[in-house]
Amino acid sequence: MTSAMTDRLSARFAACKTAGRAALITFVTAGDPTVADMPAILDALVEGGADIIELGMPFTDPMADGPAIELANLRSLGSGTKTKDIFAIVTAFRARHPAVPLVLMGYANPMLVRGPEWFADQCKATGVDGVICVDVPPEEDAEIGPALRAANVHLIRLATPTTDAARLPAVLNGASGFLYHVAVAGITGKQQAAQAAVEQAVAHLKAATDLPVAVGFGVRSAEQAAAIGRVADGVVVGSAIVDIIGSHGDAAAPFVKDFVAALRGALNANSPHFRETAL
Amino acid sequence: MPDESEAMTDTPILSNSLRSQPDASGHFGSFGGRYVAETLMPLILELEKVYKEARQDPAFDAEFSELLRSYVGRPNPLYYAERLTEALRADAPEGKGAKIYLKREELNHTGAHKINNCIGQALLARRMGKKKVIAETGAGQHGVATATVAALFGMECKIFMGAKDVERQKPNVFRMKLLGAEVIPVISGSQTLKDAMNDALRHWVSNVHDTFYIIGTAAGPHPYPELVRDFQSIIGKETREQIMALEGRLPDMLIAPVGGGSNAIGLFHPFLDDAEVRMIGVEAAGEGLHGKHAASLAGGKSGILHGNRTYLLQDEDGQITEAHSISAGLDYPGIGPEHSWLHEIGRVEYMPITDEEALASFQKLSALEGIIPALESAHAVASAEKIAPTLDADQILVVNLSGRGDKDIFTVASALGVEI
Numbered sequence: 001m002t003s004a005m006t007d008r009l010s011a012r013f014a015a016c017k018t019a020g021r022a023a024l025i026t027f028v029t030a031g032d033p034t035v036a037d038m039p040a041i042l043d044a045l046v047e048g049g050a051d052i053i054e055l056g057m058p059f060t061d062p063m064a065d066g067p068a069i070e071l072a073n074l075r076s077l078g079s080g081t082k083t084k085d086i087f088a089i090v091t092a093f094r095a096r097h098p099a100v101p102l103v104l105m106g107y108a109n110p111m112l113v114r115g116p117e118w119f120a121d122q123c124k125a126t127g128v129d130g131v132i133c134v135d136v137p138p139e140e141d142a143e144i145g146p147a148l149r150a151a152n153v154h155l156i157r158l159a160t161p162t163t164d165a166a167r168l169p170a171v172l173n174g175a176s177g178f179l180y181h182v183a184v185a186g187i188t189g190k191q192q193a194a195q196a197a198v199e200q201a202v203a204h205l206k207a208a209t210d211l212p213v214a215v216g217f218g219v220r221s222a223e224q225a226a227a228i229g230r231v232a233d234g235v236v237v238g239s240a241i242v243d244i245i246g247s248h249g250d251a252a253a254p255f256v257k258d259f260v261a262a263l264r265g266a267l268n269a270n271s272p273h274f275r276e277t278a279l
Numbered sequence: 280m281p282d283e284s285e286a287m288t289d290t291p292i293l294s295n296s297l298r299s300q301p302d303a304s305g306h307f308g309s310f311g312g313r314y315v316a317e318t319l320m321p322l323i324l325e326l327e328k329v330y331k332e333a334r335q336d337p338a339f340d341a342e343f344s345e346l347l348r349s350y351v352g353r354p355n356p357l358y359y360a361e362r363l364t365e366a367l368r369a370d371a372p373e374g375k376g377a378k379i380y381l382k383r384e385e386l387n388h389t390g391a392h393k394i395n396n397c398i399g400q401a402l403l404a405r406r407m408g409k410k411k412v413i414a415e416t417g418a419g420q421h422g423v424a425t426a427t428v429a430a431l432f433g434m435e436c437k438i439f440m441g442a443k444d445v446e447r448q449k450p451n452v453f454r455m456k457l458l459g460a461e462v463i464p465v466i467s468g469s470q471t472l473k474d475a476m477n478d479a480l481r482h483w484v485s486n487v488h489d490t491f492y493i494i495g496t497a498a499g500p501h502p503y504p505e506l507v508r509d510f511q512s513i514i515g516k517e518t519r520e521q522i523m524a525l526e527g528r529l530p531d532m533l534i535a536p537v538g539g540g541s542n543a544i545g546l547f548h549p550f551l552d553d554a555e556v557r558m559i560g561v562e563a564a565g566e567g568l569h570g571k572h573a574a575s576l577a578g579g580k581s582g583i584l585h586g587n588r589t590y591l592l593q594d595e596d597g598q599i600t601e602a603h604s605i606s607a608g609l610d611y612p613g614i615g616p617e618h619s620w621l622h623e624i625g626r627v628e629y630m631p632i633t634d635e636e637a638l639a640s641f642q643k644l645s646a647l648e649g650i651i652p653a654l655e656s657a658h659a660v661a662s663a664e665k666i667a668p669t670l671d672a673d674q675i676l677v678v679n680l681s682g683r684g685d686k687d688i689f690t691v692a693s694a695l696g697v698e699i
Contacts, residue, residue: 061584061599062477109582139320162318167320
């Protein structure tokens with residue numbers, strides 16, 4: 001198992017819990033709009049107050065993503081992003097931000113094209129803390145799970161509104177890092193989940209696992225983030241940030257930072273220690 | 280599982296049979312599987328359960344068979360193409376030139392093999408209580424077949440079609456609308472078949488509670504490759520009975536075009552355990568294997584897309600590369616997982632045929648036999664033209680004429696520089 005000293009994900013969730021607030025998990029697509037823009041955009045996320053960085057690996061056929069992230073994938077690939085560039089982005093990020101957890105999110109084919117061991121080794125060598133593979137369900141775990149576990153990289157699983165109580169143990173078996181609750185049965189960035197449904201789902205998941213539970217898909221505003229942050233251990237915001245990058249391109253960093261700061265402020269406001277942490 | 284298969288196949292399947300795939304987890308060797316988002320997994324598992332029950336239910340098979348008879352027009356003929364056979368013999372060495380039969384899938388209602396599968400899946404949708412169906416389509420043949428069965432079963436129907444294909448295939452778009460379907464142009468990616476499939480999956484994942492996805496080929500997450508194959512196996516079962524009645528023996532060779540490969544697997548599957556029957560799957564080589572093409576086995580490698588592990592056209596980073604074929608039905612960068620397996624174990628041979636060769640055969644079959652083949656099927660005819668002269672004159676070759684070519688006359692005219 002990953003030692004507590006080097007497990008940035010557990011450490012960050014624990015620190016947020018101590019602070020009495022949910023972790024802010026922010027998503028951007030690697031290489032969007034170009035690889036050269038990434039240091040500024042990732043630094044803006046951290047400076048704005050993101051706790052965990054979720055870095056999307058672009059794919060030609062992002063079937064689980066809505067238009068915002070699909071366009072980000074196309075912008076990135078269109079500007080020539082390669083897999084080696086993504087790991088270079090991670091290496092540079094890790095040098096600048098040794099303590100900020102970073103997880104890769106993407107699709108199986110780009111991850112596995114050189115074999116799962118190669119991918120897991122790259123993750124370990126560059127400082128990736130966890131991997132979310134959208135189209136490898138527990139039934140196909142053998143494709144990627146064993147290699148990641150051997151490299152001490154968390155395999156982060158998804159639970160959805162269609163994951164019923166009978167199926168949940170299969171999802172949790174082999175899950176680590178945190179559990180990602182997909183709040184809507186759908187694609188990224190489209191519909192918003194009803195708060196009551198999110199609260200009920202999070203309660204069920206937390207009863208079934210000790211892993212932190214983060215909620216994503218359709219979280220677009222500081223108000224929504226705050227509401228979800230009152231019940232979940234983490235809140236994932238993706239498409240809304242990606243839209244800002246889509247609008248502002250290589251000048252997006254300051255806008256990203258402001259938006260993330262607003263999200264973080266809303267989560268801080270949930271904290272009973274808000275006065276102290278704000279000072 | 281031999282006992283479970285009996286309702287849908289004529290003979291019991293032994294466990295060492297090539298017809299016993301996929302395994303319990305939906306794999307054909309290392310191919311197939313269930314690579315979908317978690318949201319879809321429970322539905323995929325339910326579909327598998329419902330399909331297993333349906334296969335054991337004689338009433339399901341009876342209704343399927345009756346619709347194939349009275350609505351689709353089955354059995355369709357196995358036709359001896361005498362003039363094509365003789366024309367090839369004329370240029371072949373003495374004693375060479377196999378006897379060529381055509382399996383006339385193009386005579387089905389809606390003009391292709393696609394309807395066989397759509398009837399079967401619509402019956403499954405009804406069994407699962409789903410009132411809405413969706414489908415992806417390239418040239419529009421699967422879209423038309425899906426819209427047709429949706430009309431027949433009184434189901435709401437949405438067809439996802441690349442915006443480029445909507446523009447290229449206006450007659451089929453109008454047909455689908457006449458049949459009551461909504462045609463949704465897909466503007467993402469390359470705006471062709473693979474993007475239509477992406478958007479159909481996106482719609483499905485957002486509407487799993489009331490929507491059934493009628494996948495058009497023997498691909499996608501398990502159990503689709505298996506159930507599409509089973510529904511299309513009527514092609515091979517009829518061929519087997521018909522050739523026994525006509526010739527008193529099995530054919531020496533079967534030839535079928537392969538995009539996703541549902542017509543081919545439907546013809547091949549009932550013959551897989553007959554070692555004396557050679558099988559050729561014909562891939563679209565487009566401008567040639569060194570140019571733009573759609574030959575996933577000849578020019579691709581194993582990867583994961585659209586729910587299954589199979590051969591894919593992709594670059595070194597696993598990004599999917601765009602396919603090309605003059606035939607919109609073959610213009611897809613993947614292939615059904617059972618074909619990938621049959622290729623790897625060597626049971627089926629796969630050969631590439633270029634746009635140019637298919638165009639020549641399209642015209643040749645029209646002129647010699649009075650049958651205008653779909654461009655997809657013309658690929659198989661072209662392959663037969665190459666192979667028949669190398670076989671003895673007493674050998675028998677069956678070509679799957681998977682669809683009719685009326686939909687392709689504009690494409691062919693344009694390729695030949697004719698204005699219509």
